[in-house]
Amino acid sequence: MLELKNISLSLDRDGEAHALLDDITFSIPAGHLLAIVGPSGCGKTTLMKTVAGLKHHDHGEIHWEGRNVEDEKDLHPSELGYVPQFSIAHDLLTVEECVASAVALRTRQPDEETAWALVETTLQQTGLTTLAERQVKVLSGGQRRRLGLALELVTNPTLLLCDEVTSGLDPKSEREITQLLHDLARSNPRRIVINVTHSLTNLSLFDTILVLHEGRVVYHGPPRALSHYFSVEQAEEIYPKLARRSSERWAESWGRHRDAYYATYGLAPKKDESRDKEKDKESSTGDLKAVGDREPDRIKLPSAATFPDEAEKEKEEEDEGDDWSKYKKRREKKQREEAREHVKSKKKDDDEGEEESAHPEVSEDHRLPGVIAQTRELLRRRWTIFWRDKTQLWLQLAMTLGFPLLVVIFGIEPIPQVRQLSVRQDTNMIANAKEQEAYNQSQLRAGSLVSGLILMQVVLVTLMASNNAAREIAGERDILERERLGGLRATSYVLSKVLFLGTFVLVQALWMGLFVEMVCSGIPGDLVVKLIMLVMASGAMTFVCLGISAIMRSPEKATILSIYLVGFQLPLSGALLALPNFIAPAVKPFIAAYWAWAGSLNSMKSTSFYDAVKVVINTGLEPWTLATFALGLHILVGLALTYAGTKNSQWD
Incomplete structure (x- = not known):
C-alpha cells in the first residue's frame, strides 16, 4: 500500500511562500490503477515527482508497504518505475536495443541468454515485439509511450508512476495506453500504477480517481461515483465546476466525506481499522450526496442506480441493495479470486512457454550492476549512436583531417633557418649594419612562423575539443535523469564519457601534431613534448566543456558558452599581443591555449629558434613540466564540474 499523510510543498516566490501541494492525504492499495486528474497547474506532476523522490516535500510522510520512505532514503530503483512525458530514448537506437540497454544498466543477469529472454518478455508485455527492429526516431507517439513503459518494466517495479503518458495522443492510442496501464496493474498483485493525466476520457479503466484543485485533494474514489459527487452529467464538466468554488471549500467538503468513501471502497489504510467502531459506523453510513454548488453536511451512501456505467457491478449492487458492507465483502472476495486465477494463468503460460520456447526462465534478480558493467554498456551504446549519426561522423572526419591541412598551408614551405650573426666585426660599418639587419629579419621570419x-x-585542437564535448551531456539530459532515477551511477556515466571523448582527444591531437610535423619537415623543438602539450590542451578543453555541458540544462546554452571559451583562448593567451602586467597573472592560469603554446615553445630552448621566438613575443615561456601540471589541473576541474553536474538533478 502507498500512503501519503499531510504532504505539503511550498515554493518561495518574491519572498512569499506559494503552496504547490497543501495537506495531501490519500492511500492506494496494492494491485491498483489510480488516475490523478485536475486542471492545468493544479500540482499533478509536482505530486508525482514528490512520490518518486524527485522533489522533497516540506511536511508530511510518505509510506510505502508500511515503511517511511523518508527514513529509507527513497525507494530502491528496482521498486520504482517512472515514465516521464518527454522523449526517453536515443533516436538512433532500435526499440530492442533500448530495452536491452535498460536491462544491462538496471539488472544483473546470470548470462546473455537470460538477459535477452527478459528483453523479449518485456517487448511482448508492452506490445512492441513487431517493432523491435525499428529505430526510435520513426515511432509514433503511442509507440514511444509503450517504449517508455518497457524501459521501466525490466525491473518489474511494484510502483509505476506515469506522467502524462497519454497526452497528445489520438483517442485510439490513448485508449490503448490506458488499457495497457490497466493490464499492468492487474499483472502483479503487489503493483500500484499511477497515471497523471489531464484527460477525463477512459476513466472507467481506472480503479480510483484522485482530483486535485490548486494543490489540494478534492476527491478520491471510484470513477463511477465521480459524476455523482460533483453533481454533473459528464466528467468533462468537472473542471468548470471546480472553478466556481475555492479550493479551500472543495477540500473541506472532501475532508468530511473522505472516511466514508474510503471505508466503502476499501481504500482506508490498515491502521484506520483500529479506530473507534462507533465512529467508523457513523462515518460509513452517512449521506454521500452530490456536492455540486452546495456543501453537504450529512452523508448517505448512493444506491446502485447511481452508477450505471459498469453493468456487472451494477448487477451486484442490485443483488445486495444498499447493504454496502455485504457488497464490500463480495467485492473483496472477487478480487481474491481474480488474483488466484491470475497466478494459475501465469503458471500455465510459463509451463506452455517452456514447451514452445528454448528461452531460459527470466531471472528475478534485480540488483544494480556494478560500475564497470554500467560503464561498459554506456560506452557500447555511445559508440553505436556515433557510428549511426552520419552527420556527426562526417563532421568529425572533416575536422580531424581538415584542420591539420589548414595549419600546413602556412608552413608548407620549409621553415627558414635562423641566420647566424658573425662574431667578427667588419671595419665597414655599412656591412655590419646589413648583416645585423639580415640576422634580425631571419629571426623575425623564423620566430613568427614557428x-x-x-x-x-x-x-x-581546442576548437575540436569544444565541439566534441559541448552538447555531450546537455543534449541527452532528459535520458540521463530518467536513467539516474533507475539506478545509473554518476561515476559510471562520467567514466563512460571520459573514455569516449578521450579517444577523440588522443586521435585528433596526435594526428594534428604528427601530420604537421611531417608536412612541414619538422618544427623545431622536442616532438614528444609538443605532442604532450597538444594532448593536454585538447583534454583540458574537452573536459572543461564537458563540465559546462553537465551544468547547463540547455544544449544550445552549453554550446554558446563553450564557443565563447574557445574564442577567448587566442586573444588572452598573450601569444599575439602581450597582456598588461596587471592582467596577465590573473588571466593566464585559466587559458589552456597559453600553457600548451608556451610549453611547446619552451621545448626549443636548446635550438637557435628559441631566441628567434623570444624576439617576436613579449611574454614569458613557462617550462613544459609546469604547463603540463597546469593543464592537468584544468582537466581535474572539468571532471569535477562534470561529476557535480551529473549528480545534480535537473528535472523540469
Missing part, C-alpha cells in the same frame, strides 16, 4: 604554427595547432 610561434604561429604552434599556436594555430593549439587553437584548432
Whole structure:
C-alpha cells in the first residue's frame, strides 16, 4: 500500500511562500490503477515527482508497504518505475536495443541468454515485439509511450508512476495506453500504477480517481461515483465546476466525506481499522450526496442506480441493495479470486512457454550492476549512436583531417633557418649594419612562423575539443535523469564519457601534431613534448566543456558558452599581443591555449629558434613540466564540474 499523510510543498516566490501541494492525504492499495486528474497547474506532476523522490516535500510522510520512505532514503530503483512525458530514448537506437540497454544498466543477469529472454518478455508485455527492429526516431507517439513503459518494466517495479503518458495522443492510442496501464496493474498483485493525466476520457479503466484543485485533494474514489459527487452529467464538466468554488471549500467538503468513501471502497489504510467502531459506523453510513454548488453536511451512501456505467457491478449492487458492507465483502472476495486465477494463468503460460520456447526462465534478480558493467554498456551504446549519426561522423572526419591541412598551408614551405650573426666585426660599418639587419629579419621570419604554427595547432585542437564535448551531456539530459532515477551511477556515466571523448582527444591531437610535423619537415623543438602539450590542451578543453555541458540544462546554452571559451583562448593567451602586467597573472592560469603554446615553445630552448621566438613575443615561456601540471589541473576541474553536474538533478 502507498500512503501519503499531510504532504505539503511550498515554493518561495518574491519572498512569499506559494503552496504547490497543501495537506495531501490519500492511500492506494496494492494491485491498483489510480488516475490523478485536475486542471492545468493544479500540482499533478509536482505530486508525482514528490512520490518518486524527485522533489522533497516540506511536511508530511510518505509510506510505502508500511515503511517511511523518508527514513529509507527513497525507494530502491528496482521498486520504482517512472515514465516521464518527454522523449526517453536515443533516436538512433532500435526499440530492442533500448530495452536491452535498460536491462544491462538496471539488472544483473546470470548470462546473455537470460538477459535477452527478459528483453523479449518485456517487448511482448508492452506490445512492441513487431517493432523491435525499428529505430526510435520513426515511432509514433503511442509507440514511444509503450517504449517508455518497457524501459521501466525490466525491473518489474511494484510502483509505476506515469506522467502524462497519454497526452497528445489520438483517442485510439490513448485508449490503448490506458488499457495497457490497466493490464499492468492487474499483472502483479503487489503493483500500484499511477497515471497523471489531464484527460477525463477512459476513466472507467481506472480503479480510483484522485482530483486535485490548486494543490489540494478534492476527491478520491471510484470513477463511477465521480459524476455523482460533483453533481454533473459528464466528467468533462468537472473542471468548470471546480472553478466556481475555492479550493479551500472543495477540500473541506472532501475532508468530511473522505472516511466514508474510503471505508466503502476499501481504500482506508490498515491502521484506520483500529479506530473507534462507533465512529467508523457513523462515518460509513452517512449521506454521500452530490456536492455540486452546495456543501453537504450529512452523508448517505448512493444506491446502485447511481452508477450505471459498469453493468456487472451494477448487477451486484442490485443483488445486495444498499447493504454496502455485504457488497464490500463480495467485492473483496472477487478480487481474491481474480488474483488466484491470475497466478494459475501465469503458471500455465510459463509451463506452455517452456514447451514452445528454448528461452531460459527470466531471472528475478534485480540488483544494480556494478560500475564497470554500467560503464561498459554506456560506452557500447555511445559508440553505436556515433557510428549511426552520419552527420556527426562526417563532421568529425572533416575536422580531424581538415584542420591539420589548414595549419600546413602556412608552413608548407620549409621553415627558414635562423641566420647566424658573425662574431667578427667588419671595419665597414655599412656591412655590419646589413648583416645585423639580415640576422634580425631571419629571426623575425623564423620566430613568427614557428610561434604561429604552434599556436594555430593549439587553437584548432581546442576548437575540436569544444565541439566534441559541448552538447555531450546537455543534449541527452532528459535520458540521463530518467536513467539516474533507475539506478545509473554518476561515476559510471562520467567514466563512460571520459573514455569516449578521450579517444577523440588522443586521435585528433596526435594526428594534428604528427601530420604537421611531417608536412612541414619538422618544427623545431622536442616532438614528444609538443605532442604532450597538444594532448593536454585538447583534454583540458574537452573536459572543461564537458563540465559546462553537465551544468547547463540547455544544449544550445552549453554550446554558446563553450564557443565563447574557445574564442577567448587566442586573444588572452598573450601569444599575439602581450597582456598588461596587471592582467596577465590573473588571466593566464585559466587559458589552456597559453600553457600548451608556451610549453611547446619552451621545448626549443636548446635550438637557435628559441631566441628567434623570444624576439617576436613579449611574454614569458613557462617550462613544459609546469604547463603540463597546469593543464592537468584544468582537466581535474572539468571532471569535477562534470561529476557535480551529473549528480545534480535537473528535472523540469
